[in-house]
Amino acid sequence: MNIVVRYFFRFVRLxxxxxxxxxxxxxxxxxxxxxxEDQAAADSACKDLALYQFPACPFCVKVRKEIARLGLNIELRDSRNDTGHRAELESGGGRIKVPCLRVTHSDGQQEWLYESGAINQWLRERFNPSVEDAAKA
Incomplete structure (x- = not known):
């Protein structure tokens, strides 16, 4: 029975x-x-970011759409098909769960953000001009 369920879900994924x-x-x-100049500043800030993701994961799609909406150039790392990226995710973040945004701070410390909602909120707070304008007011 277990093998039938496994192949059913593989078929659904396919x-x-x-x-x-x-x-x-x-x-x-x-x-x-x-x-x-604002885009150059955003691009510079994005050099310290990497998104570990699976191409067809709906939650990863949600984060990639927010990245596209904000016009960010964040490196996408395929943790499903690249064993090196998968190993980095497991060793650095502690678990193989996507989406995961790796943030490298200026002091070299790395922060691993899981959950699409938390990642999108962090990106909006950091890169969305309307949020920045509201914070200054």
């Missing part, structure tokens, strides 16, 4: 993967516009 990826392509929002 069918749903192209659908999820197509829907991501069709519904990814346009990036917000920034001045050249």
């Amino acid at each position: 069918v749903l993967t192209p659908v999820i990826l197509l829907m991501e392509k069709l519904t990814t929002p346009k990036a917000l516009s920034r001045s050249a």
Whole structure:
């Protein structure tokens, strides 16, 4: 019985993967516009970020769409097909769970953020101009 369940879910994943990826392509929002200097500052800040993800994970899609909306150039690391990235995720973050955003602070310390909602909130607080404007007011 266990093998039947395993193959059922593999079949479901095989069918749903192209659908999820197509829907991501069709519904990814346009990036917000920034001045050249603001975009350069955002790109510089993104050099310290890496997103560990699986291509067809719905929660990873949610984070990638937020990254696209904010116009960020964050390195995407495929933890499903790249054993090196999978090992980094397990050794650094402590578990193989995606999405996971690795934040390398200026002092070299690494912070591992799990959960799509927490990652998106952190990205919005750091990179969304409307949130920055509200904080200054």
